[in-house]
Amino acid sequence: MASNAQRRDVTRERILKAAARLLSEEGPSAVTTRRVAHEAGLQPPALYRLFQDKDDLLDATAEHVFAGHLANKLTTAPSDDPVEDLRAGWNLQIGFGLANPYVFGLLLDPARARDTPGQAKGLLILAERVHRIAAAGRLRVSEERAINLIHSAGIGTVHTLLALPPERSDPHLADAAFEAIARAVLTDEPAAPAQDPAAVIASFRSLLPDLPNLTEAEAALLDEWLQR
Structure with a gap:
């Protein structure tokens, strides 16, 4: 027999799936508690036992859709080429934003902005891919700067493409944006010290957690020196 917690989880999943369909097809205005309850085959009070109000339901729905996207992303095994994995x-990510404009808008709305588990996991996935590039000696800037540049450029690219009218849509804009970011943060080949000291430093910083015989404080101090 299912426990109360299990029944609660099943009900929550039904509600979020119904809300996600409405959000995708009709936008945030369609995600009312009465409409979602009807679509989920429930009475409105069932929603209020799980969500405070419509805003809470919208936030949870956007997070639910984005979490599904991340789960699919994590099923792809890394290849031998970290740069191609980044691409x-x-x-x-660009495809998700364009296919889910309402979710994208909710997740990044400054009036609603808050850290969510999905957004944190998404940044962690990006950080791991950038770290692999640094370890391969292909990063010309710090990992932190590369992550921030890639993240902000991705958001800006999706915003721009969604805002463009159909007659002015540019199917190559996302590729051009990636190439511009790649030129800013990547080296053409693994760097030798005489070629690109910044890339060597970025690569060395990626190895700090694995260096033996260093205390946590010593590793932090070395990292600070390298950043300077």
């Missing part, structure tokens, strides 16, 4: 991740 693939970029394309997936």
Whole structure:
């Protein structure tokens, strides 16, 4: 027999799936508690036992859809080329934003902005891909700067493409944006010290957690020196 917690989870999943359909097809205005309850085959009070109000339901729905996207993203095993993996991740993220404009808008709305588990996990996936590039000696800037540049460029690219009218849509804009970011943060080949000291430093910083015989404080101090 299912426990109360299990029944609660099943009900929550039904509600979020119904809300996600409405959000995708008709936008945030369609995601009312009465409409969602009807679509989920429930009475409105069932929603209020799980969500405070419509805004809470909208936030949870956007997070639910984005979590599903991340789960699919994590099923792709890394290849031998970390740069191509970064490109693939970029394309997936751009594709998600364009296919889910309402979710994208809710997640990044400054009036609603807050850290969510999905957004944190998404940044962690990006950080891991950038770290692999640094370890391969292909990063010309710090990992932190690369992550921020890639993240902000992705958001800006999706915003721009969604805002463009159909007659002015540019199917190559996302590829051009990635190439511009790649030129800013990547080296053409693994760097030798005489070629690009910044890339060597970025690569060395990526190895700090694995260096033996360093205390946590010593590793932090070394990292600070390298950043300077």
